Amino acid sequence: MKAIVVTDEAAGTAGMTLTERPEPSPAINDVVVQVHASGFVPTELEWPSTWVDRAGRDRTPSVPGHELAGVVTSLGYGTTGLSVGQRVFGLADWHRDGTLAQYVAMESRNLAGLPGDVDFTEAASLPISGLTAWQGLFDHGRLRAGQRVLAHGAAGAVGTMVTQLAREFGAYVIGTGRAADRQKVLEFGAHEFVDLGGEGLDEVGEVDLVFDVVGGDVQKRSARLIGPGGTLVSVVGPVEARPANGLAIDFVVEADRAQLGEIVQRVRDGRLRTNIGTVTTLDNAVSTFNSTDRHKGKMIVDIRP
Numbered sequence: 001m002k003a004i005v006v007t008d009e010a011a012g013t014a015g016m017t018l019t020e021r022p023e024p025s026p027a028i029n030d031v032v033v034q035v036h037a038s039g040f041v042p043t044e045l046e047w048p049s050t051w052v053d054r055a056g057r058d059r060t061p062s063v064p065g066h067e068l069a070g071v072v073t074s075l076g077y078g079t080t081g082l083s084v085g086q087r088v089f090g091l092a093d094w095h096r097d098g099t100l101a102q103y104v105a106m107e108s109r110n111l112a113g114l115p116g117d118v119d120f121t122e123a124a125s126l127p128i129s130g131l132t133a134w135q136g137l138f139d140h141g142r143l144r145a146g147q148r149v150l151a152h153g154a155a156g157a158v159g160t161m162v163t164q165l166a167r168e169f170g171a172y173v174i175g176t177g178r179a180a181d182r183q184k185v186l187e188f189g190a191h192e193f194v195d196l197g198g199e200g201l202d203e204v205g206e207v208d209l210v211f212d213v214v215g216g217d218v219q220k221r222s223a224r225l226i227g228p229g230g231t232l233v234s235v236v237g238p239v240e241a242r243p244a245n246g247l248a249i250d251f252v253v254e255a256d257r258a259q260l261g262e263i264v265q266r267v268r269d270g271r272l273r274t275n276i277g278t279v280t281t282l283d284n285a286v287s288t289f290n291s292t293d294r295h296k297g298k299m300i301v302d303i304r305p
Helices: 009-015 042-046 120-124 127-140 157-168 179-187 216-223 257-268 285-289
Strands: 002-005 017-020 030-040 067-075 087-091 103-107 111-113 148-151 172-177 192-195 207-212 226-234 247-250 276-281 298-302
Touching: 009 042, 017 285, 030 120, 030 127, 067 103, 067 120, 067 127, 087 120, 087 127, 087 257, 111 257, 120 276, 120 298, 127 157, 127 207, 127 226, 127 257, 148 157, 157 172, 157 179, 157 207, 172 179, 179 192, 207 216, 216 226, 276 285, 285 298
Parallel strands: 148 172, 148 207, 172 192, 207 226, 226 247, 276 298
Antiparallel strands: 002 017, 030 067, 030 103, 030 298, 067 087, 087 111
């Protein structure tokens, strides 16, 4: 099968190679999925799990990519809940070969059924962005109706999901980004926009929840805005700045079949819009990843266009 592999951590995306690899076989409780579309997050090449296994041993050449939509082609021993020929989407294991390939073996529990009225390209944009937003808002942020939410990177793949879900559940959403992102942030449902290039962040006023995808100085300034009992939720590593009278939580997104079902149902009925930016093919993916153009929205590789 065709797959993109990486072998040199220092090389970044420039070290990616499209090559031939053996098709994977399913282990116990695994399925093999024929990948139709895969999502890609460029920062994956900075994650330790891309380069080493859970015991810290080198696992290169490794296949990046963790989001996928496709069709189940085989089941491992003991696998239940899915069937051969079923359309699925989900989040592949961090420490195993990923989804920038024509086939991937992964735990069946990390997949959910994909309704026939949602196409593969759209579905592949949902797992990391949708689950990150859902878990950050509800599992960790404990969002309640009427709260004020400050959503950083609100024009990005995660930020647009955060904005839409928070607004659906009755929050007042203040989205941030670059000045050029204003219209997009408002179109995805933010009540207000704040340009992080200006001084507006410090004038936002008290908020109940900060969803941080930026870190650094922005995180420190945001922590000061959190009111008593509020929460700073971060997806950029250990929190450096903690609110004086609230909580600070950093987390790594996890696969969750029930939450995937909630997310895809919202796409089906129009409550949730995807934010797909660049779409490329497996043959052209390496050159696309290495483009100097700014990629807006989710990057998708159509493995079977």
